[in-house]
Amino acid sequence: xxxxxxxxxxxxxxxxxxxxxxxxxxxxxxxxxxxxxxxxxxxxxxxxxxxxxxxxxxxxxxxxxxxxxxxxxxxxxxxxxxxxxxxxxxxxxxxxxxxxxxxxxxxxxxxxxxxxxxxxxxxxxxxxxxxxxxxxxxxxxxxxxxxxxxxxxxxxxxxxxxxxxxxxxxxxxxxxxxxxxxxxxxxxxxxxxxxxxxxxxxxxxxxxxxxxxxxxxxxxxxxxxxxxxxxxxxxxxxxxxxxxxxxxxxxxxxxxxxxxxxxxxxxxxxxx
Ligand SMILES: [Zn+2]
Numbered sequence: 363x364x365x366x367x368x369x370x371x372x373x374x375x376x377x378x379x380x381x382x383x384x385x386x387x388x389x390x391x392x393x394x395x396x397x398x399x400x401x402x403x404x405x406x407x408x409x410x411x412x413x414x415x416x417x418x419x420x421x422x423x424x425x426x427x428x429x430x431x432x433x434x435x436x437x438x439x440x441x442x443x444x445x446x447x448x449x450x451x452x453x454x455x456x457x458x459x460x461x462x463x464x465x466x467x468x469x470x471x472x473x474x475x476x477x478x479x480x481x482x483x484x485x486x487x488x489x490x491x492x493x494x495x496x497x498x499x500x501x502x503x504x505x506x507x508x509x510x511x512x513x514x515x516x517x518x519x520x521x522x523x524x525x526x527x528x529x530x531x532x533x534x535x536x537x538x539x540x541x542x543x544x545x546x547x548x549x550x551x552x553x554x555x556x557x558x559x560x561x562x563x564x565x566x567x568x569x570x571x572x573x574x575x576x577x578x579x580x581x582x583x584x585x586x587x588x589x590x591x592x593x594x595x596x597x598x599x600x601x602x603x604x605x606x607x608x609x610x611x612x613x614x615x616x617x618x619x620x621x622x623x624x625x626x627x628x629x630x631x632x633x634x
Contacts, residue, residue, distance in 0.1 A: 371461070396493055397489045414437065459619075470507075475504070487605055564576055571625045
């Protein structure tokens with residue numbers, strides 16, 4: 363369903379924005395728990411410094427942080443700006459996908475995939491780790507989408523599944539080989555195993571044509587982040603180690619928004 367009336371568009375933007383803020387808060391918490399060995403399902407949100415359980419007043423996205431001037435209300439410890447930043451960023455991602463895809467299955471699929479990408483970006487920034495659970499979650503989202511497309515008669519599920527798998531393999535195998543060669547040449551790990559798995563997942567979603575664009579964008583972003591010296595800011599960070607996951611994740615988002623057009627344009631240059 364296209365968002366052709368301004369009223370509907372405004373409504374969808376508001377809903378996607380609010381949902382994004384709330385989900386951003388939840389995904390942040392999920393990423394934190396994954397890297398700190400806490401149960402993802404059980405236990406209430408608490409201050410990471412004093413352990414005080416947070417009430418409803420402390421859990422309003424962005425506002426709670428702004429009103430308490432970035433400090434815990436109970437112990438006064440600073441709360442990282444990364445929390446409100448993630449919440450705002452998630453809202454921007456949700457709104458952009460809702461506007462780009464309208465009320466479609468594809469929009470639902472990509473919002474779910476983007477949520478997984480946010481979690482693994484945060485864990486990669488903090489611990490240089492892309493948890494296997496996030497890779498599996500991204501694959502399950504893709505499979506659910508394919509099943510739903512088949513069930514609603516919008517696509518041939520088997521053909522879609524086959525194309526997805528081909529995309530994943532065609533993208534991941536050359537990158538895996540390249541990483542192994544670079545490991546040999548550099549004498550250290552060049553590209554983490556998590557990065558290769560993530561690029562396999564990107565291949566499942568976007569196919570190899572769009573992934574050519576995606577990999578170029580990811581490399582440019584990775585270089586940019588390396589130059590800017592962005593790292594997780596966690597304890598004992600090696601300043602020479604830049605996590606590549608967030609760059610791939612950002613490139614995935616850009617591909618969701620413009621990947622199709624870029625490939626059409628590029629192919630058009632040669633078909634003229
Ligand atoms: Zn506290």
